Amino acid sequence: MRAFHLKDAPLVLLSLIFFIWGLITVSSNSLIPYYKDTFSLDYKMAMLFPMAFFITRVTVSLPTSFIMAKLGYRTTMKYCLWWCLLGCLVMAYLVRTESLYPTLLGILLMASGISAIQVVSSPYVSLLSTPDKSVVRQSIATAANSIGTVLGPLVLSGVIVAASTLGLVRTSLHVSILFLMIASFFVFLLIFFSKISLPDIKPKQVSGFWKGLIRLAINREFVMLATVLLLYVGAEVSFGTFTITYLAEEHYGDLGLIKATQLIATYWVFMFLGRLLFAKFGHLVNRQILFTYACLIAALISSIALLVKASWVGFLLLFVGLCNAALYPIIYAQALRASGKYNAQGAAILIMCSIGGVILPLVQASLIDDYSLRMSYIAPIGTYLLMAVLYWSSLKMKR
Numbered sequence: 001m002r003a004f005h006l007k008d009a010p011l012v013l014l015s016l017i018f019f020i021w022g023l024i025t026v027s028s029n030s031l032i033p034y035y036k037d038t039f040s041l042d043y044k045m046a047m048l049f050p051m052a053f054f055i056t057r058v059t060v061s062l063p064t065s066f067i068m069a070k071l072g073y074r075t076t077m078k079y080c081l082w083w084c085l086l087g088c089l090v091m092a093y094l095v096r097t098e099s100l101y102p103t104l105l106g107i108l109l110m111a112s113g114i115s116a117i118q119v120v121s122s123p124y125v126s127l128l129s130t131p132d133k134s135v136v137r138q139s140i141a142t143a144a145n146s147i148g149t150v151l152g153p154l155v156l157s158g159v160i161v162a163a164s165t166l167g168l169v170r171t172s173l174h175v176s177i178l179f180l181m182i183a184s185f186f187v188f189l190l191i192f193f194s195k196i197s198l199p200d201i202k203p204k205q206v207s208g209f210w211k212g213l214i215r216l217a218i219n220r221e222f223v224m225l226a227t228v229l230l231l232y233v234g235a236e237v238s239f240g241t242f243t244i245t246y247l248a249e250e251h252y253g254d255l256g257l258i259k260a261t262q263l264i265a266t267y268w269v270f271m272f273l274g275r276l277l278f279a280k281f282g283h284l285v286n287r288q289i290l291f292t293y294a295c296l297i298a299a300l301i302s303s304i305a306l307l308v309k310a311s312w313v314g315f316l317l318l319f320v321g322l323c324n325a326a327l328y329p330i331i332y333a334q335a336l337r338a339s340g341k342y343n344a345q346g347a348a349i350l351i352m353c354s355i356g357g358v359i360l361p362l363v364q365a366s367l368i369d370d371y372s373l374r375m376s377y378i379a380p381i382g383t384y385l386l387m388a389v390l391y392w393s394s395l396k397m398k399r
Contacts, residue, residue: 005103009196010128011137013189016142017121020185021114022148023155026268027178028040028053029240030153037257038171039100041353043365050237050358056112056352059117062213064116073114073127074200077120081190084113088183092176103172104143110179115118115351123347125200135370139279139329146272146325150241153265157258194304212342216349224394225335228287231387232327234360235298235380241361243267246305246373253314263346268323274325287330288395292388298323299384305377331391 029050034379036046068076087110094106125141137296159181216222247253248260255263305313332350341345344345360383367376 010198011140013192014121014125014128014195015141015200016189017117018125018141018145018184019148020189021118022145023152024110024114024148024182025053025242026149026152026240027156028063028111030264031175031246031260032241033257034098034171035103035243038098042379043368047365048100048104049107050241052239053111053175053334054354054357056108056115057118057357058352059191060112060115061119061348061351062197062345064119065344068120069344072200073120073124074198076192077117077124077198078193079119080117080192081193082245084110084117085183085190087111087113088179092179092183093293095172095175095179098170098172098204104142109277115354118350118354119348121330122351123336123343124201126333127343128199139275139301140284142398143272143275145331146268146275147269150265150272151290152268153261156192157262161259170294188271199356213349216339216345219338221394221397222335222338222346224351224397225331225388226353227329227337228387228390229328229331229335229350230356231360231383231390232324232331232356233354233358235359235383235387236324236328238361238364238380239317240264240267241322242364242368242373243314243317243320244374245253245368246317248273249373252309252373255314263318267318270319270321274322275329278329282329288392290326291330291352291391293377294323294327295384295388295391296326302377302380302384306374307379309374327387334394 032046034044035041039045041048064076064080067079091106091110094102094109097103121141124262125137128137156174156178159178160171163169163174163177168177200214244260245252247255247263248257248392253260301316301320301323305317315358335350336343336346339349360379364376364379367379
């Protein structure tokens with residue numbers, strides 16, 4: 001098949017993949033309050049939905065990494081794109097049952113494809129460039145991811161408003177329409193994939209796959225950075241989820257669910273703008289100092305949410321997106337570099353760290369149920385402070 005020539009087409013394709021998984025992830029997080037109301041759940045039970053989404057990072061990442069090590073990045077990516085397409089179609093069908101467990105099964109099947117393609121595309125962005133440009137390319141891709149996270153809540157609220165206008169008031173139909181739209185995007189990606197010349201990469205350590213995992217498990221720098229990434233994902237998901245709750249609830253922001261869902265896009269806008277700035281000027285700043293200040297400011301904003309109960313605090317929480325902007329590309333690029341020649345296994349482990357998107361939100365949800373939304377912000381305070389400590393500790397272990 002004739003290749004379609006486009007300057008840096010591989011980066012365009014990978015950025016589009018980053019975009020759509022950002023949109024899916026944030027849309028799924030934004031749906032949690034809707035699921036909570038639909039199935040009459042408390043906050044802890046509502047965490048079943050992000051748990052179903054993020055648990056696939058653990059169950060799928062290592063098998064995908066093993067296949068990638070044998071088949072190469074390009075072939076594995078093609079299979080993953082098909083997996084994502086089929087997963088979205090199944091989710092669109094199962095959610096119409098309006099039953100808790102079929103909906104959770106649909107999320108598992110859909111999210112497993114997203115997890116698999118993350119394992120491939122995250123290191124692929126860095127490995128298709130020289131080491132000195134890998135952080136910049138990772139920042140470009142994560143900026144595309146941030147565009148998806150910005151559009152996710154807007155697309156979701158747009159679908160709900162449009163469907164309701166047409167007389168489709170059931171949440172299940174809204175979600176089904178959303179995932180049918182996402183499935184059509186994967187059809188486009190598969191066509192684009194077939195038209196471009198995408199360089200293949202085959203990891204050289206196929207025969208030592210399990211040996212590589214053991215090596216990484218005893219690599220203290222890598223383990224520490226992976227832990228920082230796990231904490232970061234938890235903090236990002238918590239703010240993306242519970243800031244909607246803060247803005248929507250009567251005793252806090254009192255904006256209602258639809259307006260709060262639309263406004264949470266601002267959180268992702270800040271993250272997007274921050275990543276664009278980091279991609280442009282990241283080489284001019286001390287990344288260690290930037291990382292530290294970002295964590296401390298986020299902890300300070302969380303402390304204000306803990307100590308003050310007011311509607312303006314909900315708007316202040318949106319600024320944490322700017323703090324989070326540079327954290328992911330800094331952590332990921334440094335952790336992947338620490339994995340050395342075992343980048344396939346390293347990528348799988350780093351994607352598995354997305355399980356943090358279950359752990360911290362579950363802790364915060366439990367604090368909300370047992371105490372209050374305001375008291376729950378003690379969890380992100382401790383998370384950001386621990387991230388800063390572990391990150392600086394990892395620097396001392398640099399080989």
